[in-house]
Amino acid sequence: MFEAQTYTRRRNELRKRLGGGLILLPGNHESSANYPGNTFPFRQDSTFLYFFGLNHPGYAGVLDADSGEDMLFGEDYTIDDIIWMGPQPSLADQALKAGVTRTAGLNELAETIRTAIAAGRRIHFLPPYRGETTLMLSDLLGIRPDALAQYVSVPLAKTVVALREIKDAEEIAEIERACTIGTKMHLQVMQMCRPGVVEQEIAGAIDGIALQYGAGVSFMSIVSQNGETLHNHYHGNVLEGGRLLLVDAGAETNMNYCSDFTRTIPVNGKFTVRQKDIYDIVLAANSRTFELARPGAFYWQMHNAAARIIADGLKELGLMQGDMEAAVACGAQALFMPHGLGHQMGLDVHDMENIGEKYVGYDDETLRSETPGLSSLRMGKRLAPGMVMTVEPGIYFIPALVEKWEKEGLGGGFINFAKVREYFGFGGIRIEDDMLITPEGNRMLGNRRAPATTNDIEAFMHL
Structure with missing residues (x-):
């Protein structure tokens, strides 16, 4: 206490x-x-x-x-x-x-x-x-x-x-502790990940770290090589070389303050060219959020900025086409990132959402959008010093969603469906860090960032 x-x-x-x-x-x-x-x-x-x-x-x-x-x-x-x-x-x-x-x-x-x-x-x-x-x-x-x-x-x-939603210095220190535990969990994932390991082995190991250093996990750990399933809690798959492992996991301190990180890593320790191309787009969207977030800015603006990075990157790979400003305006990139950029975090990993998302993420000044992708953003309102946010852009290839959009003529003509189908079986990539809004702008929480670039991940996995 x-x-x-x-x-x-x-x-x-x-x-x-x-x-x-x-x-x-x-x-x-x-x-x-x-x-x-x-x-x-x-x-x-x-x-x-x-x-x-x-x-x-x-x-x-x-x-x-x-x-x-x-x-x-x-x-x-x-x-x-x-x-x-x-x-x-x-x-x-x-x-x-x-x-x-x-x-x-x-x-x-x-x-x-x-x-x-x-x-x-x-x-x-x-x-x-x-x-x-x-x-x-x-x-x-x-x-x-x-x-x-x-x-x-x-x-x-x-x-x-x-x-x-405005964390004081004592609370921020507790969240930093939760982030330290969360980083230990993700480093453990990178040390254990290799072909032949069962997802459950990794899930059990990182849940144990959360209990060893704190009150346990801040939510049920997502450990899956089927990363296109956003909240995949099935841990029975055997890891296969050439695939990606997505792990979304965090910890609570003994005072119940939370962390929430996601890393996506190659099972055999080496990204393929295609995996690296998609990964670097997601990482750029993550980085752009940290460049822009500051007091007075709206988090929905951060979401749209990340969405634009994703759309531009996918266009370069031939997966999207046309005017990307217009594509983001109609939410065409939501085929690849159907969720929002992030949420508030504190004593709850999705802080205070039991009270009502309409109060936590929105207010009289900021109303929820109906645009695909942006409509799923849990937190859109104006940022203020002391707020703690997750930053978690992603790109996923979800066959059922792709087939639905193609069948129903969705996407405004901005999707190259023939090219997208070539990525069936790719899975998904999400990169998530935790951010404190400061009077000057923002800073990343945690005393150490788990490896986040493809080079750093590969180097750590081969130590």
Whole structure:
């Protein structure tokens, strides 16, 4: 945890910006995997972590935006718990770590909420994403589970996003630690990758590194020689010489701050000419983003700049044709990069997207585009110092998508489908790094960048 004053300052700022009402911030509970006593690894709710820092299940926080009082609700451990778990800190001791002095049992949480509702006070809460939390909110507020979305506090959602998306020095240091772990993971991939290795062996090794140095992976690792499948979680393939291995993986620190990197490497340690040609286009799009990103710029502009690099590069290879400015304007390059350039990152690898992408990635100033590719951009709004972004351009050859576009006459005439079909079986390439927006521009996060050029990757794989 950070020092108690960090959480007190955050809660005070939330109250100040929101102005009034009762703010209900439930933490997560244990969740059973296949029988009650066998639970999934516990992961605390990130907003609860941001304002209270307590990584324990079964807690709920309440902030009174009128009186200025903070309350932490939960239960102390019983002797049965202690038999299995050993001595545990009390609820009151835990609360003090977060700068909270008033604590009570969960039964009193229900009474506190009922009293506030009876007094006509506004109860602010965020959209739940777990079934247990949905049922708890439904019971506390007297609202049907399927109707909760209608009562979510938009002012709270916007205020939490505004606070959490600007990382302070303590948070940036934690994200740097996550990036250091993530780099270790990708270096391990490059050391293990060779023909005959099963993807699962690599996935297991890098997931182990994430647990060795932190809280585990920040999302389920993508380790696949079928890189054209954007979120391929099947790890049963045997690596084959001449193919590419795409690995999208990151780590969480013990305080749950995240990293997210992608590297695409040749299985046998040497890129073919065709692979290198495509790889260098993607790397140029990655580099162009770091050249352009700065406070005041919109991230959708970064997406379009990367898209233009990709379109121009593909035209040089004969895969696209015509006026590339017009091609990007209509989203023709989305055949090759159907996803957006990146997303915010922090306590969540896709930071705060549980609150609502329309608040995290967009706002009243920036509305989501309907242009192919750009419509999939998770973060388009104006950049500001303290924001942490992923930069992850890619080029993929997805046979089903190519066939759909050709059959339906999509692409505005900018696609050379005959040439594209020659790349079926190529797979996909993505190169992802993490970026901090600074007052002067930006900088790449992590104390060491995993090899990113074709020469550096080949050299490292042959050490």
